[in-house]
Amino acid sequence: MTACTISMLDEWKNQVVAAEDHCHSVEMNREFRELAADIIAQTAFGSSYAQGLEVFEAQEELQKYCAAAHTDIFIPGSQYLPTPLNLQIWKLDKKVRTSLKCIIKSRLNSKATGSSCEADDLLGLMLEASESDGKPKLNVNEIIEECKTFFFAGHETSSNLLTWTVFLLSLHPEWQEKLRQEILKECGMGIPDADMLAKLKLVNMVLLEALRLYSPAVELFRQATKDMKLGDVMIPRGTCISILLAKIHIRKEYWGEDANKFNPMRFINGISKAAKHPNALLAFSLGPRTCIGQNFAMLEAKSVIALILQRFSLCLSPEYKHAPVEIITLQPQHGLPIIVKPLHL
Numbered sequence: 001m002t003a004c005t006i007s008m009l010d011e012w013k014n015q016v017v018a019a020e021d022h023c024h025s026v027e028m029n030r031e032f033r034e035l036a037a038d039i040i041a042q043t044a045f046g047s048s049y050a051q052g053l054e055v056f057e058a059q060e061e062l063q064k065y066c067a068a069a070h071t072d073i074f075i076p077g078s079q080y081l082p083t084p085l086n087l088q089i090w091k092l093d094k095k096v097r098t099s100l101k102c103i104i105k106s107r108l109n110s111k112a113t114g115s116s117c118e119a120d121d122l123l124g125l126m127l128e129a130s131e132s133d134g135k136p137k138l139n140v141n142e143i144i145e146e147c148k149t150f151f152f153a154g155h156e157t158s159s160n161l162l163t164w165t166v167f168l169l170s171l172h173p174e175w176q177e178k179l180r181q182e183i184l185k186e187c188g189m190g191i192p193d194a195d196m197l198a199k200l201k202l203v204n205m206v207l208l209e210a211l212r213l214y215s216p217a218v219e220l221f222r223q224a225t226k227d228m229k230l231g232d233v234m235i236p237r238g239t240c241i242s243i244l245l246a247k248i249h250i251r252k253e254y255w256g257e258d259a260n261k262f263n264p265m266r267f268i269n270g271i272s273k274a275a276k277h278p279n280a281l282l283a284f285s286l287g288p289r290t291c292i293g294q295n296f297a298m299l300e301a302k303s304v305i306a307l308i309l310q311r312f313s314l315c316l317s318p319e320y321k322h323a324p325v326e327i328i329t330l331q332p333q334h335g336l337p338i339i340v341k342p343l344h345l
């Protein structure tokens, strides 16, 4: 995780050094997309970014087509018709599956020749689980589906959390400085380890506030399994319900008069005390389908923010246009250009 981040930061520094005025505009959304892809590929699948690149590119494109399909009026059965959109979706899905099959096969080959020692990553664990008691528990297709879920669930969400956090820090230089002081106190200029990251309370609070104001997952969907009453509303069995997190996260009734404002201090006593309702922050959902990767995502975000603030100050570029858009996750439509200035040249 830190190796990928440091390599990205070294590149920023090189670009700054090459610039005449020693400051440089970086499109953060793109950078964090690549970084999150790199991190999840290496941490979960042990494969390098280069190997996973094809999967991510195809999956990102697939996501755009699926978002387009999602906005169309749904006609039952239409998903099976060879429309131009469906043909694109099927083609890309095939590409994602083929690339993942290659990664899995190469892992199985290395395992057979004894050259792989990455059994404790996600793919290694799944392959191990798939062979216990001599009987396959997960077949290759099931492993592919699990890999797709992890790529999908852990890539865009994490990169968007980083993007919006950097956006908020660039708007609030006083918080940028507070975080930098905390990071330097707990980690110095070294690589933060898990114990150090656990002590970064202010960084944690800022991340939670970013998740509240710019929740990467904008809405959740549920289907009623039986007739039920929600408040005063009757919900018949089978009804699909959209839960608008973005709305819940800024309701004054829960968050108080400053609900629309950036105020990380509201999290000083923890998530359950930040609002009038203990579960008002739903960025990672709740209950049996809660995000399985939330600890990983928070660790990743803390570590990346710590490494950035140790080295750079961040300032919003005048080129930035504020246009958050939901393409499955919440993204800045025109990117996030940030002027980075190294603290030590």
Ligand code: HEM
Binding pocket: 040, 044, 149, 150, 153, 154, 155, 157, 158, 161, 215, 216, 217, 220, 221, 282, 283, 284, 285, 286, 288, 289, 290, 291, 292, 293, 294, 296, 297
């Ligand atoms: C800031 C980052 C993240 C956010 C905001 C986020 C948000 C969410 C949300 C809201 C759900 C629930 C969806 C629902 O109930 O319909 C979810 C599920 C899930 N997330 Fe995350 N996620 C993040 C990062 C990650 C990461 C890094 C991983 C994997 C490494 C991951 C893996 C998953 C998986 C596998 C599920 C499905 C769990 C299930 O249905 O049992 N997520 N995530």
